[in-house]
Amino acid sequence: MLLSLEGLSLRYGKHLALDNVSIRVDRGETVVILGANGAGKSSLLKAIAGLVRPDAGLSLQLGSRPIAGLAAHKVLEAGIALVPEGRGVFADLTVEENLRLGAYAQRARAGEARQRDFIFDLFPKLAERRAQQVGTMSGGEQQMVAIGRALMSNPDLLMLDEPSLGLAPVVVGELFQALGRVRDAGVSVLLVEQNVSLSLALASRGYLMEVGRLVGEGSAADLKADPAVQRAFLGLTH
Amino acid sequence: MTLMTALIAGLVLGGTYALAAMGLTLQYGIARIMNLAYGDMIITAAFAAFVLQGAAGINPILGLLIAVPGGFLLGYAVYTVILAPLVARAPNRGVLEVDSILTTFGLLFVVQGILLVLFGSNYTSYTFLNEPVNVLGATIAANRLIALILALGLGITLYLLLTRTRWGTALRAVAVSPQSAQLVGIDINRAAAFAFALGGGLAASAGVVISMYQTFTATGGVVFTMKALIVVIMGGVGNLVGALAAGLILGLVETLVSTYADPGLTLAATYAIFLAVLLWRPQGLFGRAVR
Numbered sequence: 254m255l256l257s258l259e260g261l262s263l264r265y266g267k268h269l270a271l272d273n274v275s276i277r278v279d280r281g282e283t284v285v286i287l288g289a290n291g292a293g294k295s296s297l298l299k300a301i302a303g304l305v306r307p308d309a310g311l312s313l314q315l316g317s318r319p320i321a322g323l324a325a326h327k328v329l330e331a332g333i334a335l336v337p338e339g340r341g342v343f344a345d346l347t348v349e350e351n352l353r354l355g356a357y358a359q360r361a362r363a364g365e366a367r368q369r370d371f372i373f374d375l376f377p378k379l380a381e382r383r384a385q386q387v388g389t390m391s392g393g394e395q396q397m398v399a400i401g402r403a404l405m406s407n408p409d410l411l412m413l414d415e416p417s418l419g420l421a422p423v424v425v426g427e428l429f430q431a432l433g434r435v436r437d438a439g440v441s442v443l444l445v446e447q448n449v450s451l452s453l454a455l456a457s458r459g460y461l462m463e464v465g466r467l468v469g470e471g472s473a474a475d476l477k478a479d480p481a482v483q484r485a486f487l488g489l490t491h
Numbered sequence: 492m493t494l495m496t497a498l499i500a501g502l503v504l505g506g507t508y509a510l511a512a513m514g515l516t517l518q519y520g521i522a523r524i525m526n527l528a529y530g531d532m533i534i535t536a537a538f539a540a541f542v543l544q545g546a547a548g549i550n551p552i553l554g555l556l557i558a559v560p561g562g563f564l565l566g567y568a569v570y571t572v573i574l575a576p577l578v579a580r581a582p583n584r585g586v587l588e589v590d591s592i593l594t595t596f597g598l599l600f601v602v603q604g605i606l607l608v609l610f611g612s613n614y615t616s617y618t619f620l621n622e623p624v625n626v627l628g629a630t631i632a633a634n635r636l637i638a639l640i641l642a643l644g645l646g647i648t649l650y651l652l653l654t655r656t657r658w659g660t661a662l663r664a665v666a667v668s669p670q671s672a673q674l675v676g677i678d679i680n681r682a683a684a685f686a687f688a689l690g691g692g693l694a695a696s697a698g699v700v701i702s703m704y705q706t707f708t709a710t711g712g713v714v715f716t717m718k719a720l721i722v723v724i725m726g727g728v729g730n731l732v733g734a735l736a737a738g739l740i741l742g743l744v745e746t747l748v749s750t751y752a753d754p755g756l757t758l759a760a761t762y763a764i765f766l767a768v769l770l771w772r773p774q775g776l777f778g779r780a781v782r
Binding site: 302303304324325326329330334335337341342343344345346350353354355357358359361402403406 | 657660661663664667668670671672673674675676677678679
């Protein structure tokens with residue numbers, strides 16, 4: 254098992270955003286977390302990444318290493334990279350600088366050149382635009398920068414928070430194709446999405462969340478056929 | 492005074508302002524601390540140069556080698572002892588801003604008090620290379636020329652470090668987005684302490700440079716804080732090139748106004764161009780409208 258998370262609860266003031274959530278991701282696996290707006294999907298990824306402080310009593314392990322309570326920069330160093338909702342790119346800096354910062358972690362330094370080649374191969378547009386300021390690029394291109402930056406850290410687990418948000422359908426299709434290649438390269442992926450059909454095509458397994466709780470779990474095929482998933486999403490997105 | 496003399500004098504003053512403002516913009520842009528005691532750190536370094544020159548016979552150019560590391564260490568100490576606890580307890584940026592303004596406002600009087608006890612309230616100066624040199628037909632004191640070269644040299648070095656090295660890029664990343672900086676593995680608390688210390692080093696260099704050609708007094712810090720703050724806002728917060736350009740503009744305008752209009756109008760001219768920039772480009776000359 255690569256990531257194991259048990260008993261995660263998180264509060265924003267009095268509001269309980271996550272209620273005793275437990276998930277796991279196996280090595281090489283792509284897992285999707287489905288849920289409507291406000292289900293707590295983003296909070297889950299932020300808690301794993303160390304950006305928010307969850308309640309005590311949580312067990313969080315990457316491989317055999319406990320990583321609960323680590324600061325965000327240490328979680329990254331341990332091997333988990335997050336592409337946050339809204340992309341979080343350094344808009345004032347160039348593509349090149351964003352990627353270079355992606356390899357800031359010690360774990361990334363040795364394989365930096367190889368990882369950069371992989372990313373330029375994955376997103377040839379980034380190679381062409383390497384001197385461009387990221388803030389001046391389109392949403393889809395910025396998402397490529399965000400994913401490329403996360404991959405530069407040579408992560409064991411890549412977490413993506415709604416990468417399709419606000420992008421045109423054709424761009425989303427290209428993006429998921431690229432994510433398929435990332436998966437095939439052996440990177441484990443934990444994905445939060447509202448685009449159910451595309452993400453279930455990418456993932457092998459998934460969880461279903463509703464208002465801070467896990468309400469379902471299964472293989473991608475099972476979830477596709479699950480009436481609860483159908484009701485909650487497919488009817489809305491088609 | 493010929494036009495060329497006025498222009499060079501303006502560049503000297505502007506280079507000093509730029510040097511001072513670059514430190515403040517690092518402290519505010521990266522460490523997120525609005526340091527109201529900044530000018531007093533400048534004055535402290537000016538007195539340090541005065542003491543080194545007078546008591547130890549160390550000229551101010553060598554004095555930089557002592558004052559700048561000293562300013563760096565002092566900045567680091569102030570951040571870790573006084574400011575880091577505020578950062579740790581602040582629930583958001585707004586609270587930190589208020590807390591740090593109040594704290595550094597207090598620090599201003601502590602530093603000023605110590606300087607008053609040690610040096611009194613008289614204007615102080617020392618003589619260093621006060622000989623005329625000829626530049627492009629204009630006559631200027633050698634100490635001013637050295638001040639300009641030092642200010643530009645230090646500014647350009649800093650700019651290259653911040654844009655051409657990985658850690659420099661990392662510091663700029665913290666200024667652009669602290670949250671994303673954490674996500675690429677940057678320890679933002681360490682970056683903040685380092686940026687604040689670097690700002691202290693720059694304040695010290697500005698203080699030494701100023702002491703070469705200006706008189707200064709223990710209570711004069713606040714003027715430098717104001718000028719540096721104006722330059723930082725004009726250039727865009729956290730923007731080094733902006734600070735450099737705005738500093739030079741301010742120095743030139745002040746000198747031209749005092750030469751060709753009336754020396755009493757320099758402060759008015761300062762605030763007039765500050766106001767004009769704020770009305771025309773509130774984000775600063777080089778700042779971006781939306782972050």
